[in-house]
Amino acid sequence: MNMIFAFSKFSLGRLMHNARYLIFVLGLPVGFYELYAHMYGTATPFAHTSWGVYFMMSMVAFGAVGTTLNVTGTQTALDRAGGWVRHLKVTPVPVWAYLAGQVVTAMVASLAVVMIIILVGLLSGGVSWRLPLAEAALAIWLGSLAYAALGLALAHWLDATLINYGIILVYLGSGMLGGLWTPLKYLPPVFTSIARAIPSYRMADMAWHLVAGRTLPGGDVAVLAAYVAGFGLLGGILYVRRN
Amino acid sequence: MATVRLTRATSPKRRKLSARNEGWQVQTTWLSVERLTFRYESRTVLDDVSVDVAEGEALAILGPNGAGKTTLMGNVLGLLGPAHGKIRIAGASPQDAVKAGRVAAMLQENHLPAFARVGEILSLIRAVYPKSLAIPDVIQMAGIEGLLNSTAEKLSGGQRRRVQFAMAAVANADLLVLDEPTEGLDVEARIRLWEAVRTRFKGRTVVFTTHDLSEAERFSDRVLLLVGGKVRGLDTPDALKKNLARPRVRFRVAASHRKLMGDSLGLPLSDLGDGRVEVLTDDTDQVLFALAGHAGLVSQIETVNGSLTDVFEQLMKREEDR
Numbered sequence A: 001m002n003m004i005f006a007f008s009k010f011s012l013g014r015l016m017h018n019a020r021y022l023i024f025v026l027g028l029p030v031g032f033y034e035l036y037a038h039m040y041g042t043a044t045p046f047a048h049t050s051w052g053v054y055f056m057m058s059m060v061a062f063g064a065v066g067t068t069l070n071v072t073g074t075q076t077a078l079d080r081a082g083g084w085v086r087h088l089k090v091t092p093v094p095v096w097a098y099l100a101g102q103v104v105t106a107m108v109a110s111l112a113v114v115m116i117i118i119l120v121g122l123l124s125g126g127v128s129w130r131l132p133l134a135e136a137a138l139a140i141w142l143g144s145l146a147y148a149a150l151g152l153a154l155a156h157w158l159d160a161t162l163i164n165y166g167i168i169l170v171y172l173g174s175g176m177l178g179g180l181w182t183p184l185k186y187l188p189p190v191f192t193s194i195a196r197a198i199p200s201y202r203m204a205d206m207a208w209h210l211v212a213g214r215t216l217p218g219g220d221v222a223v224l225a226a227y228v229a230g231f232g233l234l235g236g237i238l239y240v241r242r243n
Numbered sequence B: 001m002a003t004v005r006l007t008r009a010t011s012p013k014r015r016k017l018s019a020r021n022e023g024w025q026v027q028t029t030w031l032s033v034e035r036l037t038f039r040y041e042s043r044t045v046l047d048d049v050s051v052d053v054a055e056g057e058a059l060a061i062l063g064p065n066g067a068g069k070t071t072l073m074g075n076v077l078g079l080l081g082p083a084h085g086k087i088r089i090a091g092a093s094p095q096d097a098v099k100a101g102r103v104a105a106m107l108q109e110n111h112l113p114a115f116a117r118v119g120e121i122l123s124l125i126r127a128v129y130p131k132s133l134a135i136p137d138v139i140q141m142a143g144i145e146g147l148l149n150s151t152a153e154k155l156s157g158g159q160r161r162r163v164q165f166a167m168a169a170v171a172n173a174d175l176l177v178l179d180e181p182t183e184g185l186d187v188e189a190r191i192r193l194w195e196a197v198r199t200r201f202k203g204r205t206v207v208f209t210t211h212d213l214s215e216a217e218r219f220s221d222r223v224l225l226l227v228g229g230k231v232r233g234l235d236t237p238d239a240l241k242k243n244l245a246r247p248r249v250r251f252r253v254a255a256s257h258r259k260l261m262g263d264s265l266g267l268p269l270s271d272l273g274d275g276r277v278e279v280l281t282d283d284t285d286q287v288l289f290a291l292a293g294h295a296g297l298v299s300q301i302e303t304v305n306g307s308l309t310d311v312f313e314q315l316m317k318r319e320e321d322r
Helices: A002-017 A020-039 A051-082 A084-088 A095-123 A133-143 A145-157 A163-177 A189-196 A199-211 A218-242 B012-021 B069-076 B094-099 B118-128 B135-142 B157-171 B187-199 B213-219 B237-244 B255-265 B284-292 B308-321
Strands: B003-008 B024-040 B043-054 B058-062 B084-089 B103-106 B175-179 B205-209 B222-227 B230-235 B248-253 B270-273 B276-280 B298-304
Touching: A002 A051, A002 A095, A002 B118, A020 A051, A020 A095, A051 A084, A051 A095, A051 A133, A051 A145, A051 A163, A051 A199, A084 A095, A095 A133, A095 A145, A095 A218, A133 A145, A133 A199, A133 A218, A145 A163, A145 A199, A145 A218, A163 A189, A163 A199, A189 A199, A199 A218, B024 B069, B024 B205, B043 B069, B043 B084, B043 B205, B043 B230, B058 B069, B058 B213, B069 B084, B069 B175, B069 B205, B084 B094, B094 B103, B103 B157, B118 B135, B118 B157, B135 B157, B135 B187, B157 B175, B157 B187, B187 B213, B213 B308, B222 B237, B222 B308, B230 B237, B230 B308, B237 B308, B248 B255, B248 B284, B255 B276, B255 B284, B284 B298
Parallel strands: B058 B205, B058 B222, B103 B175, B175 B205
Antiparallel strands: B003 B024, B024 B043, B024 B084, B222 B230, B248 B276, B248 B298, B270 B276
16 A cells, blocks of 8 residues: 555656646646537526536546546556656566556546536536535546546557557547537437447436436446456556566 | 575685685675576577676676677566576565565666656655665765756756666665666766765675676676677686786887887787887787897887776677687
8 A cells, every 4th residue: 555655646746747738638628618518508408407517517527538548548658668667667666556556646637627627617607516516526536447447558558659649539539429529419329329338428427417416327337337347457468468 | 595605705805705714705695597598589688697696796797789788687687587597686586586675776778757856756766665775865876966856857868877876776775786877977977876886885786787898897896798698708807807818018119120020929019109019919928038039129018917808809709700
């Protein structure tokens, strides 16, 4: 535990020194929210809540996806390419402690991004603090663990020259195909089938249900838990193959 | 458990220790490489390499590019697995020794994590080693004053290398493995690094590679010469020079008599400038005898033992002749 704590502290420090990346991770969801939530009216009723609240939850999920993917994916791939991971192998640090530290860092950064986007929603109007925002945020935040695990798998699959393309593809693909940019009811039915198979949709779906006053869908929880386990296993296999 | 062996004292340090014991002393083998063979795909990179390194000994590994020095280091550190052979560090496998914090390494590549401050990197390394030094203790030693708040990607090549040495130093491990530690360092930093190894880590086992033969000569107890993955020499620098390097005879002779002297000696003369020349020979007595016959033409005669550079050149020539 001490090793994980030491590594998490170290990785968080690194993240803070590279805070510019937060501008990019936050820029898209906040920009989209400000543009589209107000374009269609934040108070417009939508999916048993308002359009502003619904779309804010979509963007919270989108921001959490981008953050976790970037921390565990991009940073780990660059650490691998730069020789840092190799150097750790000649220290008493077990590699799992480093990887666990990356996940903890990604989750802390994800929590910060989730809270910032909700704050933006609250401050820019159309979102009431009386809504179960904390529960919805917690559901999205925990769901983003699936993308933290996916980031690790990508980092061990793609080398440093490809990782950015891979991350952007998964990031934007999860936003678009997961129904985070455009509600699925406005898209052809095939997109609904695709979205149901994508973790980003499941993350947002939990939040959409909670802010609409409905119960947490057990199916979403089960699918996301399966994704965490699956991506974790995949990451482990790729790590072993790489080494 | 580390193994114990009886060995003939060779280095000055050992001779001093062994004077009480008629030239023999008990040594603890800290690192043992036994018949190590490593293959990369179908190419044999290390071929039947064996070496024992005693506790407190400094072993320099020399060889041309591609000799297998870094591969040997990789095997010693447990980063690579040998095809055949065995490596033990204080009786344990390299992986277990590394895990126990008994080994600290400075790898050849620049491996500092981006966006991490130097102070944070050292704190992390310090936290994971059992007997680590305090950070202020290594700042002066590694010459990283003023760099603690700099992030890794903003450091110059030489500064990065110094930080890498600080990382190995702060670990304060029993075995220090340094792969070309002075590569990219200026003279002052080189002096500081070796000074630290010699004084602060006195009594620790050190294994290092270098292309600087004078460093190997000055800072190692023994030198392992590796050529084409094979051990071509393993001894003290003095013994290697004595056994493998051809001595030189230097003298002053007027330019007008050089051809005569060359013909008389039957050896090519190399110009050293300022009227001085030298000849390489396997038989200094014969050369001195021949020079004595021309006493009026030559002056300032001296014999010079071969250097480690000569040893190296000699080995490379032999390798080409094989």
